[in-house]
Amino acid sequence: MRVPRPRSPLRSRPRSLAGQLFAVQVVLVAVVVAGCAVFAYVSGKSQAREAATHRAQATTQAVADSPSVRAAIGSDDPSARLQPYAEQVRRDTGVSFVTIMDPHGKRWTHPDPDRIGEQFVGHIGPALRGHTFDETYTGTLGPSVRVVTPVREAGHGGREGRIIGLVSAGITIDTISRQVGEQLTAVLAVAGGALALGAVGTYLTNARLRRHTHGMNAVELSRLHDYHQATLHAVREGLLLLDGEGRVALVNDGARLLLGRDGPQELVGRTVADLGLPPELTEALLAGEPRRDEVHLTGERVVVVNTAPVDGGERRGTVVTLRDHTELRALAGELDSVRGFAEALRSQAHEAANRLHTVVSLIELGRVAEAVRFATEELELAQALTDRVVSAVREPVLAALLLGKAAQAKERGVELTLDPDSGAEDVPGIPGRDLVTVLGNLIDNAVEAVTGPPSGPQTGTGPAGEEPADSPRVTVTIRCTRSGDLLLRVADTGPGLPPGAGERLFERNWSTRPGRGGGIGLALVRQTAHRHGGEISARDLPGAGAEFEVRLPLPQQAGSQEVLR
Missing domain, CATH: 3.30.450.20 (PAS domain)
Structure with a gap:
């Protein structure tokens, strides 16, 4: 054995x-x-x-x-x-x-x-x-x-x-x-004192070192450093450490990517103010108090920022974590559109049931002609909008978005129409999510403008202080220009642009309706437009209302296939 x-x-x-x-x-x-x-x-x-x-x-x-x-x-x-x-x-x-x-x-x-x-x-x-x-x-x-x-x-x-x-x-x-011998005694006394002082100084220095290294030996410190480096570069979330002077002490690959600074330039040692970040994000990173789940925009992404100051009797720095919410925001926009579409369908189903009962009752009363006329009026209007959208906009994402937003706007008493000058084929060079982000937020903004409370400045758009039109209306234009751009234009009959708003309209958290949330829709539109090399503009319309226009450059091959109007 x-x-x-x-x-x-x-x-x-x-x-x-x-x-x-x-x-x-x-x-x-x-x-x-x-x-x-x-x-x-x-x-x-x-x-x-x-x-x-x-x-x-x-x-x-x-x-x-x-x-x-x-x-x-x-x-x-x-x-x-x-x-x-x-x-x-x-x-x-x-x-x-x-x-x-x-x-x-x-x-x-x-x-x-x-x-x-x-x-x-x-x-x-x-x-x-x-x-x-x-x-x-x-x-x-x-x-x-x-x-x-x-x-x-x-x-x-x-x-x-x-x-x-x-x-x-x-x-x-x-x-x-x-x-x-007498000299040696003095030398030994001095040597003993020097040895004692050296031992005490060495002990105090190493006691402090022991506190800072938490009693770990060299092998443990080396292993901890290896783990630290591996973990730092493995996590997808961004991690940023700032010292007490606001300089970057440590940054991982995720933070570089989310901040749009993933090039070869060295970030460690530079101040946050020198990184070229948006002012709101720079202010959040340098704030002395903790920040929790704040949404900020960088050049191409939507990030959620959390900060925690490191205190030890005095401020030693800040730990910053960054999470990418770009795709989540896009999915949330699509989900809101689907939810609104579903609510509109539910309401329309309820209304259709009511109309069907009315038609049946008219037939039972022997008033067949009136029943037919009543049944076809609403169908003709709905079918006319559907036919116009499907024939003019061949991009399925945009067509579905327009039909859903039209039904949702109708439930809020707003007429959403497609400009007769509209026309666009498929747009393969621009992701559908980005199209939903741009057009969906512009339509939502316009609907809010024409249905909002009359008091106070409006987010929408026309000379401030004028009353909205009697019939709230939002007009959407989608077409490809001869210069090879995709033009997305949304006009409304709301009160118009707030006086002196200018570029602040497109800043994060800027809103004319305090306490109602928002303040990020137009900022996302501008971010998406800039990411594709496009531009956004806003202007007041004569009389009342405002107009937002986005131009997105199309790939050469895709642009040559578009219907030019």
Whole structure:
């Protein structure tokens, strides 16, 4: 039977990045401080030896040049006069010994009086040749750094006198080591303080780093970065991070696409005001308060914006999410048209049932001619509109939209007619959704204008303040021009354009009916027209009413097949 292999014990979790850096920094600080201490010790020891040599040399030179020393050497008992002098010089200069001797090395002075008269322990040859030299030698006081200088009698005529004695002064190695030890204690104290301060500073720095990295190690941080990058570029929704100065700190591919900035230009580091976005969108992105599900228009898209400021005692930035609602808005427009069409059909079915009951009753009363006349009047009117739309507008989306809007307008007491000058074949170069967006919103806007409340300015369209016509009417023109454009024109008999509206008519959230919603229909029309390279215009009509006109360039092949009127 196969024996299963025991599982290896779980590996312990690696140290956090802050912990690893703390250990490395402590070691580095310790090595640097130790190196500095060793260097200071070695350098101090070398400097102490040099200082001892210079002091001894200065002492021997001063003694050798002293006239009293020359005079004492020439006396009958040099030791009696030189010993007190030498001891005084030794105490004043801080050297370990000052020895004055004859040219043969016999001592006249010594720190230990019992050594006077004995032979000097050390080299004197270079001094007898007239040279001052230094050496490290072990004498009666132990190892020492010493200097030997010749003593000459006074010269005459610029000539040096003969050597009448020698002077040796030195400092013992023990004295030098004791001085170096005192310096080393101070160096170690400073090094210990530097090490302690370095450790405390390193600990505080790494404690802060640990808070910012949430205690994760390098592998975890690298993995988190990889996940972050993969997630950032995988989501379709737009994600935009702004710093406290309103500059782009991070942006994913979805945000670039939705903002219409998906080219090669670099966005990170640029301010939002420099991105060339619509003013309303720029204001929303830079707002200090959160924004929830705000609908905004970019160059080609409808986006829903959510913002959340990042606060930590002070404003650190803003997190922005963007969702694409372009297709949803188009589908919503189509759905509204279908819903209105269905409601109109339901109402017409109800009216048809009433008319059918009336026809049956007239027949039962024997009034057949009146029954036929009553039954055909409404059918002729409805069929006339249907025939006119189907014959003039071959584009199925536009034809269906017109019939649905006509039924919906009739339910609201508005007559929707097709201009006799209309005529267009299929329009393959322009998506049906965009046609529904443009024409549907223009018709809805016109119907609202002729059925709205009389007080206050109207969204529709004619000199402000004039009363609407007695018979509300909306006239639609659809045709292809000789310049290769698809012309969509909607005129109404409403009160006309508000005074001074101008281009504000096509801005998002601009409405002449506060509290009733809207404010995006005409903005969507302009956005769609611009996306196809077209244009939109509005003007007052003589007398009353207004007219909105959209021109959309047609593809060359499609435009050549259109019916030109």
